[in-house]
Amino acid sequence: MIGGPQGGGINSVAETFAKACARGGLHVFANIEYHSNIKGEHSYYRVRASDREIHSHVDWIDVLVSLDKETLFGDVHKEYPTHNGHRHEVSPGGAIVYDGALKLKPEDLGRPDVNLYPVPYVDVLLGALKESGHEKELSKFQVMTNTVAFGASMALVDFDFDGVSEAIKEGFTGRKAALGDLNVRAARHGYDYVKTHFTDGFPYKLHSINSVSKRMLIRGVQAVGIAKFKAGCALQTYYPITPATDESEYLEHHEREYNIVVVQAEDEISAILMAAGAAHAGVRASTSTSGPGFCLMAEGLGWASHTEAPGPVIILYQRAGPSTGLPTRTEQGDLQFVLHAAHGDVPRMAIAPGDVTECFYDTFDAFNYSDRFQMPVVILADKFLASTYRTMSIFESANLKIDRGQIAKDPELTNGADTAMFKRYAFTPTGISPRSIPGMAGGIFHTTGDEHDEFGHITENSENRIKMMQKRMRKLDLANELIPDEKKANFFGPPQADVTLVGWGSTKGAILDAMQDLEADGVRCNFLQVRYMSPFPTNLVTRHLTSARRRVLVEGNYAGQLGELIREHTGIPMDYRVLKYNGRPFSQNEVFEGVKDAVKNGTKEVVMAHA
Amino acid sequence: MLELKDFRTKVHNDWCPGCGDFGILNAVQMALFELKLEPHNVAIFSGIGCSGKTPHFVNTYGFHTLHGRSLPIATGAKLANTALTVVAVGGDGDGFGIGAGHFVGAGRRNLDFTYVVHDNGVYGLTKGQASPTLPKGLKTKSMSFPSIVEGLNPLATAVSAGYTFVARSYALDVRHLKETLKSAILHRGSALVDVLQTCPTYNDINTKEWYAGSDLQTKSPRLYKIEDTGYDGFVKDPNNEKEVNEKKGQAIIRSFEWGDRIPIGTFYRCEQPTFEDLIAKRMPSFNQIPLIKQELYERDVTRLFESLT
Numbered sequence: 001m002i003g004g005p006q007g008g009g010i011n012s013v014a015e016t017f018a019k020a021c022a023r024g025g026l027h028v029f030a031n032i033e034y035h036s037n038i039k040g041e042h043s044y045y046r047v048r049a050s051d052r053e054i055h056s057h058v059d060w061i062d063v064l065v066s067l068d069k070e071t072l073f074g075d076v077h078k079e080y081p082t083h084n085g086h087r088h089e090v091s092p093g094g095a096i097v098y099d100g101a102l103k104l105k106p107e108d109l110g111r112p113d114v115n116l117y118p119v120p121y122v123d124v125l126l127g128a129l130k131e132s133g134h135e136k137e138l139s140k141f142q143v144m145t146n147t148v149a150f151g152a153s154m155a156l157v158d159f160d161f162d163g164v165s166e167a168i169k170e171g172f173t174g175r176k177a178a179l180g181d182l183n184v185r186a187a188r189h190g191y192d193y194v195k196t197h198f199t200d201g202f203p204y205k206l207h208s209i210n211s212v213s214k215r216m217l218i219r220g221v222q223a224v225g226i227a228k229f230k231a232g233c234a235l236q237t238y239y240p241i242t243p244a245t246d247e248s249e250y251l252e253h254h255e256r257e258y259n260i261v262v263v264q265a266e267d268e269i270s271a272i273l274m275a276a277g278a279a280h281a282g283v284r285a286s287t288s289t290s291g292p293g294f295c296l297m298a299e300g301l302g303w304a305s306h307t308e309a310p311g312p313v314i315i316l317y318q319r320a321g322p323s324t325g326l327p328t329r330t331e332q333g334d335l336q337f338v339l340h341a342a343h344g345d346v347p348r349m350a351i352a353p354g355d356v357t358e359c360f361y362d363t364f365d366a367f368n369y370s371d372r373f374q375m376p377v378v379i380l381a382d383k384f385l386a387s388t389y390r391t392m393s394i395f396e397s398a399n400l401k402i403d404r405g406q407i408a409k410d411p412e413l414t415n416g417a418d419t420a421m422f423k424r425y426a427f428t429p430t431g432i433s434p435r436s437i438p439g440m441a442g443g444i445f446h447t448t449g450d451e452h453d454e455f456g457h458i459t460e461n462s463e464n465r466i467k468m469m470q471k472r473m474r475k476l477d478l479a480n481e482l483i484p485d486e487k488k489a490n491f492f493g494p495p496q497a498d499v500t501l502v503g504w505g506s507t508k509g510a511i512l513d514a515m516q517d518l519e520a521d522g523v524r525c526n527f528l529q530v531r532y533m534s535p536f537p538t539n540l541v542t543r544h545l546t547s548a549r550r551r552v553l554v555e556g557n558y559a560g561q562l563g564e565l566i567r568e569h570t571g572i573p574m575d576y577r578v579l580k581y582n583g584r585p586f587s588q589n590e591v592f593e594g595v596k597d598a599v600k601n602g603t604k605e606v607v608m609a610h611a
Numbered sequence: 612m613l614e615l616k617d618f619r620t621k622v623h624n625d626w627c628p629g630c631g632d633f634g635i636l637n638a639v640q641m642a643l644f645e646l647k648l649e650p651h652n653v654a655i656f657s658g659i660g661c662s663g664k665t666p667h668f669v670n671t672y673g674f675h676t677l678h679g680r681s682l683p684i685a686t687g688a689k690l691a692n693t694a695l696t697v698v699a700v701g702g703d704g705d706g707f708g709i710g711a712g713h714f715v716g717a718g719r720r721n722l723d724f725t726y727v728v729h730d731n732g733v734y735g736l737t738k739g740q741a742s743p744t745l746p747k748g749l750k751t752k753s754m755s756f757p758s759i760v761e762g763l764n765p766l767a768t769a770v771s772a773g774y775t776f777v778a779r780s781y782a783l784d785v786r787h788l789k790e791t792l793k794s795a796i797l798h799r800g801s802a803l804v805d806v807l808q809t810c811p812t813y814n815d816i817n818t819k820e821w822y823a824g825s826d827l828q829t830k831s832p833r834l835y836k837i838e839d840t841g842y843d844g845f846v847k848d849p850n851n852e853k854e855v856n857e858k859k860g861q862a863i864i865r866s867f868e869w870g871d872r873i874p875i876g877t878f879y880r881c882e883q884p885t886f887e888d889l890i891a892k893r894m895p896s897f898n899q900i901p902l903i904k905q906e907l908y909e910r911d912v913t914r915l916f917e918s919l920t
Contacts, residue, residue, distance in 0.1 A: 022920075214920045215920060216916055216919035216920050217919055217920075218916075218919050222915075222919065226912050226915045226916065229910065229912050229915065230909070230910065230912045231908075232907035232908035232909070232910070233907075234691065234902040234903075234905070234907055235687065235690055235691060235902070237687070254915070255893060255894060256893060256894055258907075258910065259894055259896060259897070259902070259905055259907060260907075261690055261890055261894070261897070261902065263686075263690070265683065265716065266712050266713060266715070266716030267712055267716075269680065269683065269712075269713075270680075270682075270683035270686075270712070270713055270716060271683075273676070273677070273680050273683035273684045273687065274683045274684070274686050274687035274690070275687055276684060276687065277656075277674070277683065277684035277685060277686065277687025277688040277691070278687035278688060278690055278691040279687075279691075280674065280684075280687075280688060281654075281687065281688035281689075281691035281692050281695070281903065282691055282692065282903040283691040283692075283902050283903050283907075284907075285687065285691070299677060299680075300677070300680070303676065303677050303680075307674075394913070394916040394917070394920070395916060397912055397913070397916075400909070401909070402908040402909050418617065418649065418650040418651050418670065419617055419670070421620075437903065438651075438654045438672040438688065438692060438695055439651060439652060439672075439692055439694060439695060439903070440651060441649070441651045442651070443651065444650060444651055444670060444671065444672055444673075445672060445673075446620075446666060446667055446672075446673040446674075446675070447673070447674055447675065448667070448674075448675035449659075449675065449676065449677055450675065456673075457622050457667050458664070458667065458675075
């Protein structure tokens with residue numbers, strides 16, 4: 001873990017480290033915690049590296065790299081302290097690298113069981129600057145103490161310096177190349193300082209291994225963004241909001257290569273409606289937001305669904321609510337909201353990917369479904385999925401097929417005669433009406449948020465109203481019939497077990513990793529991960545849960561929203577609930593501890609609190 | 612050959628007898644016809660209210676959207692298919708009350724569309740409450756007290772927001788309105804046509820007779836054509852910041868003229884790069900092939916994955 005003030009270069013160092021490990025053939029999981037602040041508040045980045053596949057983070061730290069005193073001791077001196085530092089989280093025998101200029105005595109840290117490595121960051125940096133003739137520019141380059149600390153920690157674990165240097169240089173291309181060289185020098189000086197001054201032989205080593213395949217270091221916003229390019233999304237709209245904006249920026253960065261127009265709208269109301277208008281006009285369109293923005297989109301969601309727009313696809317990166325909540329922290333608190341947003345009976349699809357791979361495939365599918373079933377599709381991701389890096393093999397994408405749904409042709413299109421009217425909302429056995437697209441001769445349609453007839457004109461006729469409601473809602477049943485079960489939910493572990501874990505979304509990784517710990521501890525378990533929230537796979541979930549002995553819900557919200565949803569559809573209650581709503585994601589050990597508390601101690605509701 | 616009747620639908624019209632909406636509807640249909648546009652290449656968007664029903668009466672692609680939200684939906688459709696002629700219609704409450712943010716946002720982009728506002732000072736469909744353009748101190752017949760909030764000036768707001776064509780017309784002067792609409796549709800960029808309109812049911816102040824000046828000593832009409840006074844709102848050199856600012860300034864000043872004499876006509880017009888032009892600077896194909904016609908599907912994304920290794 002590396003911790004320090006925001007603006008202190010935590011991200012670049014952690015991501016460089018992650019890259020170096022990934023290049024070295026290791027599996028990496030890297031997640032960040034930060035404040036809603038630009039400069040100064042405490043942030044930290046965990047990078048977990050392993051020679052086997054990992055899906056989550058853990059709460060203990062083997063090597064803590066602290067850029068400032070607060071990372072060690074917290075801000076307890078403040079009137080309103082927010083945390084008490086990370087020195088307590090270092091595992092016995094682990095290491096703390098910190099600034100020698102703090103002049104701390106070993107007992108100050110209160111951890112006689114860990115190895116301490118004071119490195120005078122500024123002095124070491126000055127050495128590097130002198131070497132390159134920049135010694136007069138310390139204030140300009142002071143932020144590079146982060147790289148010194150990074151280099152020092154890499155020496156500690158005996159990581160090959162060439163790997164470090166290569167990963168650093170990659171972050172500085174083109175005009176910034178000289179800065180890259182300077183950073184490599186700073187890292188080298190940190191590295192050498194540790195090698196020269198500490199010869200106690202810290203036992204944790206991190207070495208490259210030969211890996212079979214090339215791996216990506218990818219996070220949720222990138223997986224979603226690439227899926228949008230693959231799906232042929234032509235318009236992305238957004239209003240700036242943490243933590244969704246990164247995705248729009250990624251798309252914008254590749255705008256030219258993939259001919260996608262990215263528009264920053266005046267608000268989220270406009271964002272969803274621009275996308276809905278574009279979908280009606282015949283292109284694939286999407287918008288990305290977080291909870292507060294999605295609140296504003298409720299109205300547009302209702303209109304898009306009622307007018308049977310083929311879209312948009314809405315990516316909702318949940319963050320801790322309600323209201324502004326904890327803007328930079330994660331939560332799974334919007335599930336029930338997504339299912340009920342907008343007044344009236346509004347068909348919409350909602351899919352919850354559990355990792356970066358599912359982010360990619362579910363987003364791609366979402367565009368096909370919005371075209372086929374002519375309704376908006378919401379992807380329920382969250383801050384944790386959006387921003388967490390994982391190493392993955394390159395996703396298979398060559399066989400993904402586009403399905404634009406039923407588009408009207410002659411003679412449905414009144415044979416090109418603009419004077420005849422086209423039934424955009426024709427009653428059909430499936431509920432799906434072939435659509436025309438503005439610009440098509442003979443396809444002129446009208447659409448309205450009022451109740452309407454087959455031509456899209458307003459009518460308050462009773463019989464028509466009933467038929468239209470049934471037509472729109474039937475499309476959800478159709479989607480449920482046509483979409484294969486393997487997309488709707490995942491089931492891991494043996495068919496029969498002592499304990500069945502039930503979860504959704506980004507808790508998937510921690511649950512999967514904790515299952516092994518539980519198994520080792522004598523708790524035989526399996527895991528049902530629900531992915532489709534609307535249409536809800538009632539039969540599938542019932543099948544899995546009826547035979548379960550003890551059902552433990554693991555969810556990142558207060559109300560146990562998935563548990564309630566399952567009970568609503570299947571009547572099956574959860575026996576235990578392991579919940580977390582402090583804005584931080586579940587770790588592997590936390591799921592283990594929570595589930596154990598539930599099943600061994602019989603605690604009905606366990607609330608986890610690791611930060 | 613297209614005829615004017617080809618722009619009409621057979622949908623039952625339930626506006627009040629004598630409503631100014633009829634004049635606006637006729638002028639829209641005539642303008643589209645006279646510009647020789649094909650119905651399937653035109654899309655009309657509306658919000659909620661009496662004016663919201665307009666698309667149902669026009670035989671083009673028609674989108675009856677949400678209260679105040681016609682412009683975002685129109686914007687999305689235009690970006691998807693720049694070959695469409697996009698016209699949005701709405702009421703003053705729809706556009707300047709609940710939709711004010713979108714009105715400003717759309718103007719700033721200067722996308723090529725025309726926005727026709729039915730401006731009658733009242734919310735008709737909800738039975739006569741004050742709309743954002745009702746001047747402070749006025750009380751129409753269903754209000755209990757005179758309005759105690761400032762009326763909004765649509766033209767001045769449009770000029771400030773970035774609309775590059777800003778005009779005012781009158782619903783009962785169909786000829787002037789039709790010609791203004793034609794210029795607005797032909798204009799490349801965001802165009803506002805604010806249409807003064809009578810509401811015979813709820814606005815008992817700004818009536819047909821009031822506009823005709825029958826209460827004035829002179830008995831002469833309140834409305835006059837601003838161009839007849841030698842006014843010229845057309846910016847000759849859009850790159851000349853001084854000229855642009857002067858023309859904006861004079862448009863704003865004249866737009867506040869109200870009372871016994873009320874100008875109609877084109878207050879401001881400037882040919883500046885549109886939103887489409889500026890997108891095309893980043894993505895040259897955008898103005899050549901509408902997005903809807905581009906080959907965007909099943910493309911290779913391997914290099915994006917590769918770039919993450």
